[in-house]
Ligand SMILES: C[S@@+](CC[C@H](N)C(=O)[O-])C[C@H]1O[C@@H](n2cnc3c(N)ncnc32)[C@H](O)[C@@H]1O
């Protein structure tokens with residue numbers, strides 16, 4: 219990995235230093251090009267041609283586009299990027315009526331080894347830099363503008379575990395807030411449950427949303443599905459969420475990928491409802507059927523079972539929403555991002 223400064227590595231103030239000697243109004247034009255228009259230096263025709271060429275060299279992009287896939291309904295776009303060093307990561311843009319959500323990667327691969335997740339199956343390559351994270355949002359914003367959508371939400375639910383790269387992820391959050399003008403309430407960080415990261419988030423100044431990928435509400439099953447649970451078991455996770463809620467008072471969500479016969483039984487709903495109640499502000503559960511990945515042969519629950527499970531949770535006093543899967547046919551849905559990496563085959567269904 220090189221130490222070259224890429225175009226989204228720098229804050230607005232640092233931009234003036236990098237472009238030392240450039241008049242302030244020109245620096246502002248560069249900033250507008252990067253953050254308001256999200257375009258390339260070659261597009262900035264308000265700047266002299268020679269300066270545009272120089273900027274391209276001074277501030278190179280961090281991401282090289284490899285492919286862009288679009289879902290059948292045209293509403294989900296998956297970008298595959300190559301990083302300096304050859305690693306590959308993916309970003310997903312989900313278009314809604316007049317807005318858009320960007321699902322951003324925080325690492326190339328992931329070391330957490332959740333067997334049902336394509337990124338976990340691929341293993342860990344490296345942390346992404348701040349510039350690589352921020353550029354994913356800029357490039358997706360540009361694509362959204364092409365179809366008259368505004369990026370309204372960013373979710374750190376792409377490749378990698380954001381809390382394993384917490385300081386860079388946080389710096390990128392500050393940039394989204396400061397440079398793109400995104401409200402912290404429209405930014406969600408999803409974690410598998412790294413407690414130091416959750417604790418660090420409680421001390422951070424912006425009130426972003428916290429999502430915890432729970433998937434099992436007893437340690438035996440969670441140890442199997444989410445191996446990091448052996449280090450940070452459910453009781454400690456509940457305590458960390460409660461410490462977080464003491465500071466933030468913003469509801470935490472629990473993500474629950476429903477796996478046929480594994481975590482979709484009546485007793486799983488009862489255990490989950492009980493964990494939700496242990497939080498000082500009851501958690502909200504997001505249910506999605508498990509998406510297929512090459513290395514995990516067990517099926518997702520049927521939609522009928524997902525709705526029954528939701529109803530059961532509601533009857534037990536827990537709030538739950540069934541989330542729609544988008545972009546499954548282009549492998550852009552939750553847990554399907556592998557950026558073409560080989561995966562480990564052979565995880566089996568648990569009883
Ligand atoms: C890919 S992870 C990235 C963020 C973070 N590492 C985490 O686990 O929360 C985003 C979400 O996708 C979920 N996920 C992973 N594999 C999945 C699959 N095959 N089907 C459905 N959801 C999956 C994760 O559990 C998590 O809730």
Ligand code: SF4
Pocket residue numbers: 328329330331332335336337338339376377378379410431553
């Ligand atoms: S679910 Fe999240 S933590 Fe687990 S392997 Fe996938 S990306 Fe990593």
